Amino acid sequence: AQSVTQLGSHVSVSEGALVLLRCNYSSSVPPYLFWYVQYPNQGLQLLLKYTSAATLVKGINGFEAEFKKSETSFHLTKPSAHMSDAAEYFCAVSVTGYSTLTFGKGTMLLVSP
Amino acid sequence: DTGVSQNPRHKITKRGQNVTFRCDPISEHNRLYWYRQTLGQGPEFLTYFQNEAQLEKSRLLSDRFSAERPKGSFSTLEIQRTEQGDSAMYLCASSLGSSTDSPLHFGNGTRLTVT
Numbered sequence: 313a314q315s316v317t318q319l320g321s322h323v324s325v326s327e328g329a330l331v332l333l334r335c336n337y338s339s340s341v342p343p344y345l346f347w348y349v350q351y352p353n354q355g356l357q358l359l360l361k362y363t364s365a366a367t368l369v370k371g372i373n374g375f376e377a378e379f380k381k382s383e384t385s386f387h388l389t390k391p392s393a394h395m396s397d398a399a400e401y402f403c404a405v406s407v408t409g410y411s412t413l414t415f416g417k418g419t420m421l422l423v424s425p
Numbered sequence: 426d427t428g429v430s431q432n433p434r435h436k437i438t439k440r441g442q443n444v445t446f447r448c449d450p451i452s453e454h455n456r457l458y459w460y461r462q463t464l465g466q467g468p469e470f471l472t473y474f475q476n477e478a479q480l481e482k483s484r485l486l487s488d489r490f491s492a493e494r495p496k497g498s499f500s501t502l503e504i505q506r507t508e509q510g511d512s513a514m515y516l517c518a519s520s521l522g523s524s525t526d527s528p529l530h531f532g533n534g535t536r537l538t539v540t
Contacts, residue, residue: 316465316467321465353533354533355429355516355518355531355532355533356468356516356518356529356531357531358528358529361528376445402467402468404467404514412470412473412481412483413468413470414470414527415467415468415469417465417467418465418466418467
């Protein structure tokens with residue numbers, strides 16, 4: 313079985329600062345890894361995905377994530393935070409594509425002026 | 426592409442009552458998924474359909490839960506004899522196929538409150 317651990321239920325940054333959201337996974341087989349964002353009262357939107365191609369994955373809105381097998385990590389970063397980035401972010405793992413995603417508990421990103 | 430539509434957006438019901446939610450996927454999408462999200466947790470997989478066939482069900486889907494997708498179009502999720510622990514956001518998603526080139530498109534969810 314696979315699992316995801318997101319370190320920190322809340323992360324606060326100032327506008328313009330680096331964003332780093334941490335995700336560690338556990339999987340017995342090579343995983344597919346995803347980051348989703350959820351704005352209040354909305355569904356989840358895919359930010360980026362890792363599917364065993366390039367280890368550095370670029371997504372939408374300037375976000376990127378790096379797959380590190382040795383550390384079983386898939387941390388999400390953005391060089392400069394914007395107020396509109398404030399939302400909840402979920403890391404997810406799957407071993408069968410999209411069918412049965414296992415999500416982490418989420419990290420709420422707070423951006424202050 | 427009008428997106429995944431879920432109705433109702435909110436449902437308040439008394440314990441013991443039955444409730445039914447509806448999900449209309451993106452029209453050409455053949456896969457449809459149900460997830461449940463409780464406060465402070467990430468979404469948890471419940472079940473998914475390919476066309477009208479229900480291919481997988483999570484252990485979370487107790488006997489009180491039933492999902493259908495007649496004719497491979499919209500889907501309904503029914504909860505019988507609701508309990509307070511059923512209070513959650515129920516999310517529907519759809520995709521075209523199952524490969525990692527076909528991402529899930531999520532609806533805005535139905536929030537259920539059981540009093």
